[in-house]
Amino acid sequence: MREINFRQAIGEALDEEMARDPSVFILGEDVGKMGGLMGEIGGLYEKYGVDRVRDTPLSEAAILGAAIGAAITGMRPIARMRFADFLGVAWDEIMNQMTKMKYMFGGKIKMPLTMDALTGAGRRQAAQHSQSIEGMLMSIPGLKIVLPSNAYDAKGLLKTAIRDDNPVIFLEHKMLMWAGPKSQVPEEEYLIPFGQANIVREGGDVTVVATAYMVTRALNAAEKLEKEKGISLEIIDPRTIVPFDKETVLNSVKKTGRIVIFTEECQTGSFAAQVAAIVADEAFDYLDAPVKRVNAPDTPVPYGVVLEDFWMPNEEKLIKAVEEIV
Amino acid sequence: MREINFRQAIGEALDEEMARDPSVFILGEDVGKMGGLMGEIGGLYEKYGVDRVRDTPLSEAAILGAAIGAAITGMRPIARMRFADFLGVAWDEIMNQMTKMKYMFGGKIKMPLTMDALTGAGRRQAAQHSQSIEGMLMSIPGLKIVLPSNAYDAKGLLKTAIRDDNPVIFLEHKMLMWAGPKSQVPEEEYLIPFGQANIVREGGDVTVVATAYMVTRALNAAEKLEKEKGISLEIIDPRTIVPFDKETVLNSVKKTGRIVIFTEECQTGSFAAQVAAIVADEAFDYLDAPVKRVNAPDTPVPYGVVLEDFWMPNEEKLIKAVEEIV
Amino acid sequence: MAIEKEKLKELYRTMVRIRRFEERVAREFAEGNIPGSVHLYIGEEAVATGAIAHLRKDDYIMSTHRGHGHLIAKGGDPRLMMAELFAKKTGYCLGKGGSMHIASLDIGMLGAAGIVGSGIPIATGAGLSAKLRGTDQVTICFFGDGAANIGRFHEGINLASVWCLPVVFVCENNLWAVSVPTSCSLSVPNVADRAAGYGIPGVVVDGMDVMAVYEAAGEAVARARRGEGPTLIEAKTYRFRGHFEGDAGTYRPKEEVEEWLKRDPVNNFKEKLIKMKVLTEKEAEEIDQAAREEMDEAVKFALESPFPEPEEALKNVYS
Amino acid sequence: MAIEKEKLKELYRTMVRIRRFEERVAREFAEGNIPGSVHLYIGEEAVATGAIAHLRKDDYIMSTHRGHGHLIAKGGDPRLMMAELFAKKTGYCLGKGGSMHIASLDIGMLGAAGIVGSGIPIATGAGLSAKLRGTDQVTICFFGDGAANIGRFHEGINLASVWCLPVVFVCENNLWAVSVPTSCSLSVPNVADRAAGYGIPGVVVDGMDVMAVYEAAGEAVARARRGEGPTLIEAKTYRFRGHFEGDAGTYRPKEEVEEWLKRDPVNNFKEKLIKMKVLTEKEAEEIDQAAREEMDEAVKFALESPFPEPEEALKNVYS
Ligand SMILES: Cc1ncc(C[n+]2csc(CCOP(=O)(O)OP(=O)(O)O)c2C)c(N)n1
Ligand SMILES: Cc1ncc(C[n+]2csc(CCOP(=O)(O)OP(=O)(O)O)c2C)c(N)n1
Ligand SMILES: [Mg+2]
Ligand SMILES: [Mg+2]
Numbered sequence A, B: 001m002r003e004i005n006f007r008q009a010i011g012e013a014l015d016e017e018m019a020r021d022p023s024v025f026i027l028g029e030d031v032g033k034m035g036g037l038m039g040e041i042g043g044l045y046e047k048y049g050v051d052r053v054r055d056t057p058l059s060e061a062a063i064l065g066a067a068i069g070a071a072i073t074g075m076r077p078i079a080r081m082r083f084a085d086f087l088g089v090a091w092d093e094i095m096n097q098m099t100k101m102k103y104m105f106g107g108k109i110k111m112p113l114t115m116d117a118l119t120g121a122g123r124r125q126a127a128q129h130s131q132s133i134e135g136m137l138m139s140i141p142g143l144k145i146v147l148p149s150n151a152y153d154a155k156g157l158l159k160t161a162i163r164d165d166n167p168v169i170f171l172e173h174k175m176l177m178w179a180g181p182k183s184q185v186p187e188e189e190y191l192i193p194f195g196q197a198n199i200v201r202e203g204g205d206v207t208v209v210a211t212a213y214m215v216t217r218a219l220n221a222a223e224k225l226e227k228e229k230g231i232s233l234e235i236i237d238p239r240t241i242v243p244f245d246k247e248t249v250l251n252s253v254k255k256t257g258r259i260v261i262f263t264e265e266c267q268t269g270s271f272a273a274q275v276a277a278i279v280a281d282e283a284f285d286y287l288d289a290p291v292k293r294v295n296a297p298d299t300p301v302p303y304g305v306v307l308e309d310f311w312m313p314n315e316e317k318l319i320k321a322v323e324e325i326v
Numbered sequence C, D: 001m002a003i004e005k006e007k008l009k010e011l012y013r014t015m016v017r018i019r020r021f022e023e024r025v026a027r028e029f030a031e032g033n034i035p036g037s038v039h040l041y042i043g044e045e046a047v048a049t050g051a052i053a054h055l056r057k058d059d060y061i062m063s064t065h066r067g068h069g070h071l072i073a074k075g076g077d078p079r080l081m082m083a084e085l086f087a088k089k090t091g092y093c094l095g096k097g098g099s100m101h102i103a104s105l106d107i108g109m110l111g112a113a114g115i116v117g118s119g120i121p122i123a124t125g126a127g128l129s130a131k132l133r134g135t136d137q138v139t140i141c142f143f144g145d146g147a148a149n150i151g152r153f154h155e156g157i158n159l160a161s162v163w164c165l166p167v168v169f170v171c172e173n174n175l176w177a178v179s180v181p182t183s184c185s186l187s188v189p190n191v192a193d194r195a196a197g198y199g200i201p202g203v204v205v206d207g208m209d210v211m212a213v214y215e216a217a218g219e220a221v222a223r224a225r226r227g228e229g230p231t232l233i234e235a236k237t238y239r240f241r242g243h244f245e246g247d248a249g250t251y252r253p254k255e256e257v258e259e260w261l262k263r264d265p266v267n268n269f270k271e272k273l274i275k276m277k278v279l280t281e282k283e284a285e286e287i288d289q290a291a292r293e294e295m296d297e298a299v300k301f302a303l304e305s306p307f308p309e310p311e312e313a314l315k316n317v318y319s
Helices: A006-020 A044-052 A060-071 A084-098 A134-138 A151-163 A174-179 A213-229 A246-256 A271-282 A305-311 A315-325 B006-020 B044-052 B060-071 B084-098 B134-138 B151-163 B174-179 B213-229 B246-256 B271-282 B305-311 B315-325 C005-030 C045-052 C068-073 C078-085 C119-133 C151-162 C191-198 C210-225 C254-261 C265-275 C281-304 C310-314 D005-030 D045-052 D068-073 D078-085 D119-133 D151-162 D191-198 D210-225 D254-261 D265-275 D281-304 D310-314
Strands: A002-004 A024-028 A053-055 A076-083 A114-119 A144-146 A168-173 A183-185 A198-201 A206-210 A233-237 A240-242 A259-266 A292-296 B002-004 B024-028 B053-055 B076-083 B114-119 B144-146 B168-173 B183-185 B198-201 B206-210 B233-237 B240-242 B259-266 B292-296 C060-062 C139-144 C167-173 C202-206 C231-236 D060-062 D139-144 D167-173 D202-206 D231-236
Touching (some): A002 A006, A006 A044, A006 A174, A024 A044, A044 A053, A060 A076, A060 A084, A076 A084, A084 A114, A114 A174, A134 A240, A134 A259, A134 A271, A151 A183, A174 A213, A206 A315, A213 A259, A213 A315, A246 A271, A259 A271, A271 B292, A292 A315, A292 B271, A305 D310, B002 B006, B006 B044, B006 B151, B006 B174, B006 B183, B024 B044, B024 B060, B060 B084, B060 D119, B060 D151, B076 B084, B084 B114, B134 B144, B134 B259, B134 B271, B144 B151, B151 B183, B168 B174, B198 B213, B206 B213, B206 B246, B206 B315, B213 B233, B213 B315, B233 B246, B246 B259, B305 C310, C005 C068, C005 C078, C005 C210, C045 C210, C045 C265, C060 C119, C119 C167, C139 C210, C151 C191, C167 C210, C191 C202, C202 C210, C265 C281, D005 D281, D045 D068, D045 D167, D045 D231, D068 D078, D119 D139, D119 D151, D139 D210, D167 D210, D191 D202, D191 D231, D202 D210, D210 D231, D210 D265
Parallel strands (some): A024 A053, A144 A168, A206 A233, B024 B053, B076 B114, B206 B233, C060 C139, C139 C167, D139 D167, D167 D231, D202 D231
């Protein structure tokens, strides 16, 4: 099988879906000639033309507003929002419009709208270009949230997102976009359904729920723990935050009796808290140890190597948490 | 002692702080002649003049942006934002500016900025005027979040908010603003510190963490449970979501071994999840039963009596959850 | 522009129907049959009526929190509207949305805006959609003078201009955003003056005169339909009641209110049509009577309709 | 307006210092000494220099992601700036903010804007504060042509106008917002044309000519200082490098880039001053040499400074 990287996965998914369905179109800043901030969608503008690959003014509220108006009248827009940090300037479109209209209108519309945005730290981009905001997004009912950890999943999930009749945000971790490893990916089309977690690594001692770039770090930690201490981690990547495949996680906890939730967000108001709460309720009788979370501290993301590396969750922090409960 | 209602508490707190400190001023829509949506600040415009009680255009981003600019240059603005649901149109000011500037700038500024906004359902106002968004706000480090449950606390906490050198959002539950019971309130000045939970009712069987209007409902449920089943609830009102007084909650759980978190938010991404996660980690050894949460379902707030009443957390739902774990 | 007799009568009938609907809502609200809040369109009927008269059924409108008039003008069914206000299962949104959130895609009603100004970029998107789908559908976007100060006014209109989209932006300037007068939010004489910043026509029109609105909107809709891009129309108008039902509106000077009440768009138009011999007193009476009966019927329908099942609250979050 | 000789020299010196600082940043970035992203001001030096020359130390500026030039013009210390870029403890923000987030309240630098346009309403707030505190401080708010399309441009400038605040809004129109040309975002000739919608003066100025900028800004600052309200100045300029270091900028037509490179604001001003006999070649050389040494020193300072303690990451979230 051929290998592609995360960026190529994005480009291919968009290309295939645009070829397949003429109602799909892209709008956003620098999507045209520039082909995306990292050239990840290079060629689409040339292939599909200015109508379907639309550079916009720097007007995020208008980008999402326009996407909403187009979505409810028969189109299938993909709004490329660059950094998730920028969503604040179009937050009402997300929290009050695209996610509420169907419900408020008694179910009588469809909202097939996909957004994508870069997430995460690690590139020394400081507080306004590094945030993980899935916890904030998660509190908006009506939104589906995709957080892939590798190129293979990214391609299959993005195609599913575009075909979904609901608003979906697809979050691309910077460390995967810039320098993530390649995945083996078939030539043939494939889709990955939402709400199906991936058991990235099987193990018997501790369940680790990890997302996005933290999956890579969890795998590193697992190897080390296995080799050095004989502790075996079962690593689960939910892939979609909403819908969340809680069964897979609960089943794993029933087996291991222990769980650490390992995500890059600030701890307060995180997806990790949500998982912890579900486990503490629904798998309580199987738990042999406190429910642990390894996340970032409750601060903005600092600039620079020293501070950002200290801030980010990493292998050592995960190992420490695991050792506390085994 | 005299009695005042929730609205009067707001008005008195603002009046006293404006009288005390000339750098305090109010800006927002309908703060002037109208004296607030419910007349709650009636008289301030007449007393302090148009400079310190400023009606604004319908421009929430400019309201908060201007408040930020004023706060970092020596003023102490109070931005009245009406419905918390409207914060989406000024979300970047909240998530990326007021809460991050101090940190990004290496600590070299102060941001003494207070916002207040109506929160919660129960007034048949439908999806865009009824939300509880403390879960969403909570995921922003740098913001303090106040959620009072009665007029006495409201007054003391609002005064503390205004004197705080950090951005604070003060959330006023509609059911308390419109028709909440009166509190006994002294003539003399008092402040209530942030981060000190209030044990509203002592009890030995189950700890209930409740916020805002749910405190009232928790008290009703407690009475019923005590009378009819002999179950004794300990009700804790955190009063401030951030900072959160986890010690008081953990100590209570150590006594009761059981906890239900009872808040009005959609369950996913809620403050309730955060409390559950903390308890499942830090009081795990004391827990005798699953950690329960009673919240609203993950849907927008529906219109009308039948649907909204079904949607809102209430006494019956709390009682059911308590009975499941005793 | 000479407007045909039948058209004039139709305009009048629509205005009367809006007026009677709103009066009925005021009464039902006062009697406790309608929960939540309602914002009435009384005094502003000429704007929706004159503008929407140019639209086809498959054209779109984007409405506001003060949206009942827009919906009636676009062909909305007062029974389904009233049922929605009563929070009944038979309402436009199954009783889930209420006064501020009625949509009906089959007649091109894209929704109202509980968050002021939120409709503006959405209307731009509907215009984009029409263009991409190769239809000649036009979208009219209504919003108030208050909304003209929110960021999306700027972003949404600019984008429509840059992309040359078939959208007509109609600012209903009723001089007040709740208690804040335009003198506190606008430092130019007209909202329409801002159109120049987007390179599109800005037109000021007497919003109490349905014929004037009809004329201005006619040009703007035709321009949009021809693919020549958006127009910003500002209709100077006035709300005759409080901001919402229950608001005494004491912040407005009495004299101002009285002055504007004299300019009642419905009554004045009736007198004009009678003078023009387009309408007889008797016909006017019949139109009025029919409207009253229609609204009685709407209330009856709403009253007799069942509430939704409580579990409806859990449905339709996702497709 | 006749500008004094000494002032002209000072303007030149500031421009040279900005240019040399930015060149040094480019080099240090390429060598891997500066993490993250940097956006250089090369080509636009005349704008910050000409505008800020009118400000006192206690006046304010609000900067952008392309903000080094503004800070130097306002009296920022290149050593502390460079240290910040190097993420060192001695930087303006203890190494926590980096290139896009430098603030220094003691010299009136209110911060930069990683979120494009976010500074506009904040500048309005600084103006409000000056007015409320009864000072005559003026705030200059810089932003790009891209930022002129975000909602806050509208809200922030309108509010400043309605409240008649002492703020000068300076749009640095370098024709591009990353790869999006103004032809895709502006349907009028000038951003300044939008000033009319807010009832304030809109002035277009050659942003490659520091004297022109100085003149236009002088009037605007004086107007603000007199309490007569805001002005919108648009300086037509050009960035000589990619959007950020590392951006090849291939989306821009070669001819356009070449055309603008000929209009180098620093070199052309030098030649002009020499022709005007304000400056000799030797003096120019000295100024340049001093700037180079200053920036060498800044880099040395940054290199030799320690990194912050890792635990610094946990501090200063709250006061
Ligand atoms: C973003 C936002 N801010 C504030 C409000 C509260 N609000 C509802 S209607 C209104 C006034 C709107 O004024 P205008 O746009 O002129 O419409 P009008 O009510 O006069 O028809 C306000 C402030 C809101 N719903 N949304
Ligand atoms: C709200 C927001 N949208 C998008 C971006 C990404 N971005 C950073 S700079 C920039 C272009 C800004 O253009 P302009 O305002 O003209 O400034 P210039 O870079 O040309 O100086 C963009 C799109 C951002 N930082 N913030
Ligand atoms: Mg109005
Ligand atoms: Mg630019």
